[in-house]
Amino acid sequence: MKPIKVKDIRKLLDGIIITGSEDWIVEDAIYYNRHDHTKRHSLLFISRDDVIDWEAIDRKGPSLLITDKPFSEVRNVPKTITILQVKSLVQSYWKFITYYRGQFDIPVVTITGTCGKTTTKDMIKHILEATWNVQASISSQNEPRRSLPYLMGIDENTEVAVFEHGLGNTGNITHQCLIYQPTIGIITTIGVHHLDGCGNLEGYIRAKEEIVGGIQKGGTLILNADDTHTKKLRLQSFTGKIIYFGTSKHAQFKADNILFGKGGMNFTLRVDQNRYPVFVPGYGEHQVSNALAALAAIHELGVPLEIAISRLKSYRPMGRHLEFTDGINGSTIIDDTWTNNPTSVEAALNVVDTLGKEKQVIVILGDINRLGSFEKKYHQEIGSMIAKRNIHTLITIGKKAEEIAKQARKEGSLADIRIFKDVHEVGHSLNHLLNKQSLVLIKGPMSSRGMIDFANRLKK
Template sequence: MKPLRLHELLGATPYQVLHGKTDMTIQNVVTQPKKLRGGTLLLRTRRREALDWAQYQRYSDAVIVLQKREGTPEDWGKLTVVKVPDIQAAYWNFVDSYRKRFSIPVYAITGTCGKTTTKEMIAHLFRASYTVQATVRSRNASAFNLGYLLGIDDSTDVAVFETGVATYPDDLHDSGKYFQPTIGILNNIGLDHLKGCGTFENYVKGKAELLDIIEPAGTLIYNADDENIAKIDRSGFRGLQYSFGTSRGADFRAVAIRYGEGGMEFTLQFRGLSHALFVPGFGEPNVYNALAAIAGAYAAGMGIREAGERLKSFEHLPGHLQLKQGVQGSAILDDSWSSNPTSARSALHVMQEIANGRRKIAVLGRLTDDLEEQFDEESRKIGALAVEKGIEILITRGPDAKVIGEGALRAGMNPQQVLHAQDLEEAYQLLKPHLDKRALVLVKSSYYDVSDELLKKIVRE
């Protein structure tokens, strides 16, 4: 956080100092009482969490901002205690004024799949020359927003944030209050998060909130090939718009897509020029992520040639469609980070494309439980797709994944090739006899259903 004096931090909020000094410099702002330390200001928005006055006696440069008076001068000790008429207004005044201190490119990236990878790609493109503040892995819950915002300071050149939609309405509206993005990227919209959004239509509306939070002179970048994004009315967006995809009419268009050594080769067409590019990692969705990242970097002033060169050295986060050497000469396709219908279909397609004559074995955990009443139907569809993609041995893991096997059986798969394991150890025992140099094994699971212990046993160190 950029250090601020108390009057700078509270800005336009009227306040009354009840106790203590006011000439200190604030190094951090928190809302959880347990995080109060020296040099920290606590905005008391969480009234249900108790204040530990005895613990606070240790801190001489700490501030508590209250709406309702709590404690006594004896409790306050060395603290500075400030009273405001509306603590929520004080909080949002601070958030808004802090964000407006920085005139830098700020990205908000959303989508059902690929937003973490796109975020990581953009951060990678800029880190060679600039200081970047970014979301950590896939930790995009709203509870992290304040911390991410305060990670911006005078040394920050670019901020890249992943913004999720787990509930509707207002998940993205809430993120927008913090980040006020200058560039918004919408990767794709598939089936997910029905538990918090209620219906798929609401989920699409939740993603569409991205258009509301981009700054008026900002840039919207969207997937031109996504049928659900096409349902979003973009006519009211007054900023600059770029599209990406493989279809004619996409501003950033990929053609001649092919699997290469360790990744995807493609030609990017933009404004009459063609660029031969390579992105590490397999699958056409990875090309879409690369298109989004390059378009995003271009919107902030980076040339396509420079972005393409930097993209060659990109490294994916663990569990994101990574091909690894397995034991006994096998090959392991690790896509164990998350599993919704869109990503599961993509993983099976990639497996089919890179098999090159190897025996295809899929170890599938449950799909995300955010599918609500559509969980069984979507799981059976994945089982049927496994048959279509030529999976020769299907191992489902955990009670909720068994329905995937049911879908495979209904699609005509030999029952002797459809196996079910209750847990990771049983899955390993079923898989172990098939691990040889002819085996290509896909390990697919969701973050609810960790596969680390299985991967430790089948991936070569």
């Protein structure tokens, strides 16, 4: 965080110091009870309803508490604490965020999408950090409550910021855009997820669309030209620049000659009349799509494509993202337990279609959560995907995933189909199926420690 004088914060928020000194400097800002208070010289936003642990705050002192609590509740506090009383905590919170973000005239890239947002974000960060000071969100820790600490990570040395948007409910992306004020926004793809928080697919598309209105005036929007649901976005009011990526003829960043290579994908990038050979680590055409989105953003930031493409070669895909590992009895395990939704299942199956030829393919699928009242529908659709493929064994784990097995069986799948209520029931019953010809794909919900441990047990 860029240090700020307490007296300047008091002037900004038009508050009243009711106890403590204003002659010191704040070096961190959090919302009390939402973020961990680990640093000294911190600013804490405290609501009327918060129960305050004064001793804990005192141990981290000095601290500045901004609150709209009445004077009677905040008097006689430890000497290390300065209390700044404001009329409205909510208004003060947003005023402070707007002020702080306004201190930095830097590009801010934010990314959303059903799949690929963490990978695309990490690709951009990897390419840029060779020469730029980059502030970025961590892994896929993208919940709205993390946005304030990520913003506070920007300081005088930051040259560019790259964040991903978490979407659990309608309004989440709007909230984060108000904090980040992105200059470049990316939507990787729009599939099916979080329908419980958005009502239905239409609501989910509208929630993703929030990034369109959140980009700063004159900013850039980067969209997937191949994605069906992306075409449903309402873009009439967007006055900035729009860049499309994909394999479609309408894409300004277009990939063709896509081939599976050793450890990743080879393709030709076409931009204007120029052609560039590209290698991106990680398997699948969806990985090509992620690379296109990242390269479009990098190019928009002014980095020559030749340099960006060269740096992309050394990108290392995240663990548990279609991660290929040697398994027991000489088998090959594809660990894709990072997340689970219909879009990512289809992408994983497409990879298996290519790399599983002449292999004994075993597919292990767990429950897909957060589909609301559409749970049965989308699990059944995955069952239909399975039925069309040459799969040796299908294993489902969980009550919801059972619908996948039932639908695959109903549609005449030739796979050996096995249904388990939970991962512990499986045990070592699969070991005898695994050999040098076995290619095993395992996908489960991100929150399932059991599925992660199960995948690890299958590895050599």
